[in-house]
Amino acid sequence: MNSDEAAAPKPVIDDDGMSWWYRWLCKIAGVLGGVSCAISGVWMCVTVNPLNIAAGVWMVLNAFVLFLCEVPFCCQFIEFANAVAARADKFKPWQKAFFYCGMALFPIFLSFSITTLFGNAIAFATGVLYGLASLGKKGDAVSYARLNHEKQGDEEKMTGTTDGSI
Numbered sequence: 796m797n798s799d800e801a802a803a804p805k806p807v808i809d810d811d812g813m814s815w816w817y818r819w820l821c822k823i824a825g826v827l828g829g830v831s832c833a834i835s836g837v838w839m840c841v842t843v844n845p846l847n848i849a850a851g852v853w854m855v856l857n858a859f860v861l862f863l864c865e866v867p868f869c870c871q872f873i874e875f876a877n878a879v880a881a882r883a884d885k886f887k888p889w890q891k892a893f894f895y896c897g898m899a900l901f902p903i904f905l906s907f908s909i910t911t912l913f914g915n916a917i918a919f920a921t922g923v924l925y926g927l928a929s930l931g932k933k934g935d936a937v938s939y940a941r942l943n944h945e946k947q948g949d950e951e952k953m954t955g956t957t958d959g960s961i
Contacts, residue, residue: 828895828899829862831916834914835854836850839911849906
């Protein structure tokens with residue numbers, strides 16, 4: 796083993812089980828969720844009702860957090876953006892799912908309206924996508940059939956029958 800092989804960095808393997816295209820789908824959904832939260836949040840702030848203003852400010856804050864966690868290069872002038880994004884990337888998918896879904900539901904509880912529903916729908920969908928990622932990959936049919944066959948054989952051994960009669 797020469798010094799070039801020892802100095803070469805090893806590729807980082809994520810153990811969350813997400814494929815590259817699904818990871819990008821979650822990031823794109825996060826960006827679109829941030830855009831919809833920001834636009835709807837600013838629109839909600841143009842009112843006299845204090846609960847609408849509070850929901851609008853929370854939605855703008857949601858947009859900022861989504862941008863900060865999913866696409867930190869959009870926040871390159873904020874000093875702590877890369878540190879927050881690196882920390883957010885270490886979270887497991889189910890943790891991101893709870894965080895994003897809870898963050899999207901709070902303005903709806905503050906002020907239930909069409910604007911808050913549509914504004915937070917994509918941010919909530921981002922949480923749902925991360926939640927689905929936490930369930931893991933779907934098994935293939937061959938493994939499932941083999942497992943089902945082994946289970947049937949174990950049941951036959953327990954009952955003492957092999958021909959199906961009782």
